Amino acid sequence: MSTSALKARPGVTIVPIHGKTPDIHDSAFIAPGCTIIGDVTIGADSSIWYNCVLRADVSRIVIGERTNVQDGSVLHCDPERPGDPDGSPLLIGDDVLIGHMAMVHGCRIENRGFVGLGAIAMNKAVIASDAMLAAGAMLTEGKVMGERELWGGRPARKMRDLDDAAIMGMRAGVMHYAQNAKDHAEAIAAL
Template identity: 85%
Template sequence: MTASRPGVTIIPIHGHTPKIHDSAFVAPGCTIIGNVEIGADSSVWYNCVLRADVSRIVIGERSNIQDGSVCHCDPERPGDPDGSPLIIGDDALIGHMAMVHGCTIEDRGFVGLGAIAMNKAVIGSDAMLAAGAMLTEGKVMGARELWGGRPARKMRDLDDAAIAGMRIGVAHYAENAKHHSAAIDVAAKA
């Protein structure tokens, strides 16, 4: 499941080695640490850091973590025996330079460019956290909601066209990952 990938730093720690599905694309420059699981056809783009040294990070199928994003989690604490793992469902989009930390992003959730989602926050299915927004600890976005601002609050419900646009984005990243993977293979052989 996890194989050596050119230009990617994969670091086992505390008895956990990242598990990356063979069909997942992880771009050069990424660092994947500890208890990380990346599902089929997902993509982690250039210069991302996924650090699961104190809890776990799970990324479902066909999800993408775009360039420069940081993914982390928090350990158990007194009164919080579960800690704050980072759980990302299937078909999720995480925009460039986002920071997702110990939260849950349900299937088809969207995190905009430079947005922040904090511990125990939830981004519902087909929901969108706007670019630059900050979803504070424990806030829960319902399905098909758009939240924005710092701190983020509900702005409106998303219509079918917005949902369709997010699904097009998922398909684009799944396809584009195949092209980048092939280009990296060619460059490695040159």
Template identity: 80%
Template sequence: MTQYPPRHPGVNIVPIHGKTPKIHETAFIAPGCTIIGDVEIGAGSSIWYNCVLRADVFTIRIGERTNVQDGSVLHCDPPRPGDDEGCPLIIGDDVLIGHMAMVHGCTIHDRGFVGLGAIAMNKSVIGSDAMLGAGAMLTERKVMGERELWAGRPAKKLKDLSDAAIAGMRIGVAHYAENAKHHAAAVKDAL
């Protein structure tokens, strides 16, 4: 894990409270992003245009080959009296987070999916290979099991996902990993 170059054009990297974001050298961070504090981003992951990752009060951890799409906001909550664990934001490997999502103090297991404009709140959990539908709101402490589709506001389980749906999500992960390489080259060439 290496620190992202602090002078990368168009990306705001903001250390705070003695914590500086740590971003793997193979991760793609698009111009317009702001990444603050105790954030770690794994190999091959991509953070797309105009995302905000703010770990000023606790931690944000993002695994490998995960993508956070344009305009998404990621935050966390600190430990407090009566809640010694706080609400870190923990995101596994091969996760898809759709455009304009709000992901706050929750856990998304490997290969989880957050749809366009969806919200996942403190202490909620998205299981492996599970999908939170577009526009859905997963309220505090709700737990989605593996391979489940949840939708609505508040989100509720609709069904178990088929093998074809799971395969489609994995194709999406591969697409974003490849597309990030093209965007990284395009951004570099534009300088």
């Protein structure tokens, strides 16, 4: 376990449960108001923004490096069940953008995936590399998005392929949030 999970993080609630304590990389930014529970791993230079809840009390949540989870988002997972011995852990890769107020539950988001604000991704769904789930969309259970695809609607369906400009915009967003997290960490430390 990283020492970061045990050190003081002003205004952050970290809850060990069922013998699992969140493992948060020292370089990750966790904003005040967040609650992080159980078997959660957060990678280097990732950021969890104000008032997010990450609850891994029945399975695990893994977040890669330089990924950001924006304000008010809720992340959860599902346990194993009869006929489903693996359950639905929430697995999030590197350089992922998750917009404000998203609900991400027991799915997989590959490297550089994007979840728009207010979107929902459900158990066993997959958001592929460089793919975008549009704002307000709902990716239903087990749906698989291809690389560089934009899906939208409720339920979400493929709308089109993403061009290079859209991909570069998402990558710029990753860099922006990595720097912004450092700025917020410094501002909070100065309080």
